[in-house]
Amino acid sequence: MILDKINQPNDIKKIPLEEFPQLASEIRQFLIESLSKTGGHLASNLGVVELTMALHNVMDLPTDKIIWDVGHQSYTHKILTGRKDGFENLRKYQGMSGFPKRCESQCDSFDTGHSSTSVSAGLGYVAGRDLKGENYRVVSVIGDGALTGGMAYEALNNASELKTNFIIVLNDNKMSISENVGGISQYLGNIRTAEAYTGLKMSVTKSLNKMPSVGPAIVKKIHKTKSSIKQLFIPGMFFEDMGITYLGPVNGHDIRQTMRVLNEAKKVEGAVIVHVLTEKGKGYEPAMRHPARFHGTTPFDITNGIPTSSGNKASYTDIFSTVMRKFGDRNPDVVAVTAAMPDGTGLKRFRNMFPDRFFDVGIAEQHAVTFAAGLALGGLIPVVAIYSSFLQRAFDQVIHDVCMQNLHVVFAIDRAGLVGSDGETHQGCFDLSYLSLIPNMTVMAPKNKWELSDMLKYAVAYDGPIAIRYPRGEAYDGLEEYREEIRCGKGEWIYRESGILLLAAGSMVKTAVKIREMLKEKGYRVSLVNARFVKPIDTEIICEAAKDHGLIVTLEENVKSGGFGEHVADCVSTRKLPVKVMIRALPDRFVEQGNVGMLHQEVGLDPEAVCQSILEEEAI
Ligand SMILES: Cc1ncc(C[n+]2csc(CCOP(=O)(O)OP(=O)(O)O)c2C)c(N)n1
Ligand SMILES: CC(=O)[C@@H](O)[C@H](O)COP(=O)(O)O
Ligand SMILES: [Mg+2]
Secondary structure, X not given: OOHHHOOOOOHHHHOOHHHHHHHHHHHHHHHHHHHHHHOEOHHHHHHOHHHHHHHHHHOOOOOOEEEEOOOOOOHHHHHHOOOHHHHHHOOOXXXXXXXXXXXXXXXXXXXXXXXXXXXXXXXXXXXXXXHOOOOOOEEEEEEOOHHHOHHHHHHHHHHOOOOOOEEEEEEEXXXXXXXXXXXXXXXXXXXXXXXXXXXXXXXXXXXXXXXOOHHHHHHHHHHHOOOOOHHHHOOOOHHHHHOOEEEEEEEOOOHHHHHHHHHHHHOOOOEEEEEEEOOOOOOOHHHHHOOOOOOOEOOEOOOOOOEOOOOOOOEHHHHHHHHHHHHHXXXXXXEEEEXXXXXXXXXXXXXXXXXXXXXXXXXXHHHHHHHHHHHHHOOOEEEEEEEHHHHHHHHHHHHHXXXXXXXXXXXXXXXXXXXXXOHHHOOEOOHHHHHHOOOOOEEEOOOOHHHHHHHHHHHHHOOOOEEEEOOOOEOOOOOOOOOOOOOOOOOEEEEOXXXXXXXXXXXXXXXXXXXXXXXXXXXXXXXXXXXOEEEOOOHHHHHHHHHHEEEEEEEEEEEOOOOHHHHHHHHHHHOOOOOEEEEEEEOOOOOOOOOHHHHHHHOOOOHHHHHHHHHHHHHO
């Protein structure tokens, strides 16, 4: 195996070029076999095997810096930098991350996970390099999907005046997670298919070069001037017009070609885009046929690509998807907005049935939110479905464009709480804090699948900014009989005793049921309230509970700071209520990757740990 010879950075340079196709094939086989056991981002990684090999061959790591946008496609980079063994524990607790991590390797230059950051970070490196008089290369690798994110354009705009080398590799596979969307995607498509142009450009350059004495000089002049020869043939060359040299398109599965263009790019004094065409899922039939399904996959059977285990129970996303379909039928004003996540958020069904009322805006959470504000003013009821950690991007848009104008926008916030194997970058730890501090915003969290449905109906009938946050994965189907009508700012008594009150938000109601059983076994009297609203909190229930409970334990899957528990504690202290408050929430640190159950134990949010802390408090 040639792959066995790759044990540390730059080992690839010892492999003869003729053996590269074999090495590429071994890397693919390795990825398919490993990910069939662990799961992970297969399709994107299969697509960049040759591109990564080419980059590693023309760059010198760790001196040179490669920045992977989103970072979900960095697996070959990990293999080529001596981390092949890490794949056994890929995305597992304390195992190798699925994203670049500076703490994992000197060859990882920037931690990513969220999209469209690579050009900004790369440009920062370049400025640092130049000011310090250093001499390394910087390459940002950005996908066509990530290039739909506004931040990438802010950075390109900034990079256009650069006078020193900065390589931006545009990995264009025509796909985001789903099909890529928007004008830029179309524009790239035009370039991709402009073979006539490519051929013409080559032949003009060749002919000029052949002209003795004047030819090469003209070619050089054309290359030097901003008005490149390309513009004669392709009107409005977007990147070149901005002042960024464009090279390509090049077949990213042809290593020699890719290396040749990258070597050309190294000579450019300024920012240069290398447009590389690749195929998502390359080399594994099921992934080529279904790149979206294999974007991020659970373990699967290699022979047919079918997942080896699938949960039988509906997820919260499934419930959201079903309710949205019903809204589609029943309320023509309801429209759906996603930022490039129709699959992940469950909006695909709505898209298929009501395409005119479905908007995929690309990886553009900020735009999605302000766009929704416009939709609301245009007389529609936008439901904006965004993962908790990605909505962080649009904090100001939620404040300035939605809440300040008190607009009726429904935020369906999926992946709230700990998400598992994606780790720090994707945990939904902050939304209760960052949303509940905004005036006019209402924030809800359902205890189970029926309540998610009820809350969505409530939110669509409401008037004003309103958010519902729910976790990744299986929806809780306990407590079915508790289905009191939803009323603004009102919680729900599930068990009413006295002594200890468990006051739980959303996903923590299920945990609270278990905690209560444990405490009951120890002889305690324990009440349980499902908070339902994190903003406004139910002050009435808190005041009432203070009369016959000595301890209120708040439970939430959100950081303590600014979260549900602190709002409850504030209510108790401002009203001088005679009751102690214990807050159980996520810690003030970034929570790493791993199985969610294990992570709950690690942060002390599992039933046993919470029960133990209550017993200790009661013993005082
Ligand atoms: C801010 C943000 N929004 C959404 C996502 C989810 N996401 C991860 S990868 C991806 C698609 C990226 O497409 P592209 O850059 O073309 O890479 P490819 O998967 O095609 O290799 C999306 C939408 C994210 N990581 N960050
Ligand atoms: C890389 C990325 O951001 C997405 O692919 C993410 O991993 C999807 O997460 P879910 O599996 O929770 O949809
Ligand atoms: Mg892509």
